[in-house]
Amino acid sequence: MDITDSELIELNFFLKTYTDYDLTDYSDKSLKRRIDKILEDYKINFKGLLFKIKNSKEFADQIIKDITVNTTELFRDPKNWHCIKYKILPVLANNQSINIWHAGSSTGQEVYSMLILLKELNLFDKTNIYASDINTDVIEQAKKGEYKYRFNLNYLDNFDDVIKKNPYNFDEFNDVKYEKYFAIDKKSDVITMNKELREKIKWAQNDLVKSQNPFYIKFDLIMCRNVLIYFNTNLQNKTLKLFNESLKENAFLMLGAHESVIGLSEAFFSKKNKYYIKK
Numbered sequence: 665m666d667i668t669d670s671e672l673i674e675l676n677f678f679l680k681t682y683t684d685y686d687l688t689d690y691s692d693k694s695l696k697r698r699i700d701k702i703l704e705d706y707k708i709n710f711k712g713l714l715f716k717i718k719n720s721k722e723f724a725d726q727i728i729k730d731i732t733v734n735t736t737e738l739f740r741d742p743k744n745w746h747c748i749k750y751k752i753l754p755v756l757a758n759n760q761s762i763n764i765w766h767a768g769s770s771t772g773q774e775v776y777s778m779l780i781l782l783k784e785l786n787l788f789d790k791t792n793i794y795a796s797d798i799n800t801d802v803i804e805q806a807k808k809g810e811y812k813y814r815f816n817l818n819y820l821d822n823f824d825d826v827i828k829k830n831p832y833n834f835d836e837f838n839d840v841k842y843e844k845y846f847a848i849d850k851k852s853d854v855i856t857m858n859k860e861l862r863e864k865i866k867w868a869q870n871d872l873v874k875s876q877n878p879f880y881i882k883f884d885l886i887m888c889r890n891v892l893i894y895f896n897t898n899l900q901n902k903t904l905k906l907f908n909e910s911l912k913e914n915a916f917l918m919l920g921a922h923e924s925v926i927g928l929s930e931a932f933f934s935k936k937n938k939y940y941i942k943k
């Protein structure tokens with residue numbers, strides 16, 4: 665069943681009224697796709713969905729969580745990590761300290777990837793890592809730093825690509841052992857990030873729709889990958905403004921591999937290679 669434009673308006677009104685969240689400025693296309701899936705998963709019709717949202721705060725909050733897409737992986741899009749490793753972090757290495765915000769960090773793989781890279785570049789101690797998401801369930805999972813092993817074998821390939829190999833010099837090979845950063849328990853099928861990495865991260869629940877920097881400090885790098893694609897142009901621009909205001913002078917913004925600020929407000933960032941610099 666495909667929900668219509670007027671049903672979407674009605675649903676957004678119900679969510680806004682019965683939860684603390686306003687999804688009006690999410691992209692209609694992706695919202696409709698998620699709602700169709702929710703109707704199928706819960707085996708209810710549209711009127712039934714509205715009825716439950718109105719009558720149960722717990723259900724309404726769960727629907728907000730169900731709407732958000734949490735797909736992520738360790739060193740997702742390795743080419744973007746090459747850019748972080750060889751273009752961004754070497755510049756930040758000159759700073760006395762480095763502040764990084766992962767906005768929309770989901771279950772944490774992106775944050776652990778950054779910590780591993782910082783360790784390898786000897787920047788771990790001078791870096792403060794902050795991570796936020798709208799969804800408290802994924803933050804709790806992220807804090808545990810536990811991921812399925814067999815289902816995520818590509819994590820190891822990505823790790824090899826970013827940590828062991830050098831795309832600019834194929835003769836170079838850094839034989840970094842996985843155990844340096846995470847334990848692999850094949851019997852229980854679990855990868856667990858080391859305590860030192862887990863304890864380094866400061867977490868916060870934060871809704872980007874509300875345009876607030878939850879950490880009240882300025883950053884050298886904001887990572888917001890594969891989040892803006894779920895927003896409409898208005899909310900994308902609002903979020904870019906927030907990021908602009910939350911960054912230090914000449915600091916960096918990294919978006920997802922298939923995202924761009926092109927076509928959005930050009931007042932906030934200029935594009936360089938695969939990343940953006942605060943204007």
Ligand SMILES: C[S@@+](CC[C@H](N)C(=O)[O-])C[C@H]1O[C@@H](n2cnc3c(N)ncnc32)[C@H](O)[C@@H]1O
Nearest residue numbers: 732735736768770797798799871872873889890
């Ligand atoms: C597809 S995941 C991206 C995870 C990671 N950044 C990556 O690229 O692998 C999108 C994340 O954005 C979060 N998100 C969606 N809407 C949000 C909002 N309004 N404020 C903060 N986070 C949001 C979702 O909960 C989800 O965890």
